[in-house]
Amino acid sequence: MLTHPLENPDPNQNVQALPRHLAGPGVIDPRTAWAFPFEEGWLFAQADAGTAAAFSPCLRLQTTYDPQPDKPGKGTWNINAHRTPFTESAWRITFDATTPVELLHDVHTELLDLYLEVRYSDRDLLFTDKTAAHQVYAPLLTRGWWHDVKTDGTQTFLLPKGLGGVCHRYEDSAPNGVDWRAWGGFPDEPHWTARFSFGTPTMLVAAFSTSLISTEPLQRIVKDVPTQTRSSLYVATPIGKQPNGTTPVAPPSPAPVSGHTR
Template sequence: MTHPFENLDPDQSVQVLPRHLAGPGEADPRTAWPFPYDEGWPYAQTDAGTAAAFSPCLRLQTTYDPQPDKPGKGTWTINAHRAPFTPPAWQITFDATTPVELLHDVHTELLDLYLEDRHSDHDRLFQDETAPHEAYALLLTRGWSHNVNTDGTQTFLTPEGLGGVRHRYANRDSSKLAWFSWGGHPSEPHWRARFSYGTPTTLIAAFTTSLVSTEPLPRTVQDVPAHTRRALYVATTTAKQPPGATSVAPPPPAPASGRTR
């Protein structure tokens, strides 16, 4: 069985969907973190690529720790502290193989929450009242399956079964994950994302909204994970195909619009 990548050059640029199978893209902290560094957000990066950024109040810390020889290729981490230098109140971690656009959208929402709290009497970074369904309703409208378990978790799976989101709705044990997501085969996913209890639901919603967005992601063929390519759609190519190449598959029909930024 052939697939849209069969006759494309490894260096050819493409735009692909669905996002959860697109591959990580360019792991550049300044691409993932849309912070206003000229407004007091400290940023530092070592020669090895490890990077960190902080909010001016030092309550937010986000880091990138590349480890190319390990599964997941490293970690992106967000820590939120009620006061500087105290243990995190909540934490989000992404494998470095997570599509960078998902990271960017979560960090953009994080900055929005920070600025909203700063200029109001709200504290949504730690007292977010957004209902959990705001984070998963969009998955259902995009054809994801839904299974509720008696252990207090519910699981949402992508239509092709190569990605999912799990929500622990009945356990407030802060030592356990409230949300967990992955892309790829469940037994060997391309990437994982973990959200501790206390993470603002608004950030989960930003993540799931980006996850199911029908805006294709730019990649080169060689950057797209090979063993799930048959589940991908190539929306466009930006380089000439070699002679005899088959035409690319069209993108999936765009479903009804969901929450947008």
């Protein structure tokens, strides 16, 4: 990898960028992000405006994409889990639409694994996950992230340059509160934020943190990379420009996170 300042670049130039949390959202395609087996009973619907939703065959899992291009975060991706269909959600994950789509893909891949594993387990892993919290943050510490523990019941893991972080509330709080929060960019004005409510399987958060620190670069077009933090990006040798300045219809299928989080 070569350091590339991205100064006066061709806006339609393709690059491969790291770290992932500063690379920008990438090409948004709900079917690619969710990676569910729609040919096996998963339901999918998308409106002309771009809003999309998917449901598991049992209707206990619901994922949605709600684009709002004029608002901060450009909309949201949501995952809701219900102990029984059409009841209040037991836990919820919310991503800004500006979150790198590869991170979303890896979380949804782990969600599908959990869903399928429930069929062969005497525990409902969607709601009885006993995974230890250190499986989320241990990989961050091994990569040199800073660790700050406060007496208010929170601990925060920060990148050395301060351009990304993960916050964990390790003491119980309100049932509908946020257990984990992650962001990329400056803390006071992040490019994206992800929130995992209390009750979210820790395995899903661990899949997110593993994807977050992956050293597999993300393919991006220069104009889609956030400008505020470009100086902190590493990019591979440019791999050509998009003809006519168009964004590709869909990105290559993101590679799975190496290893299983369980």
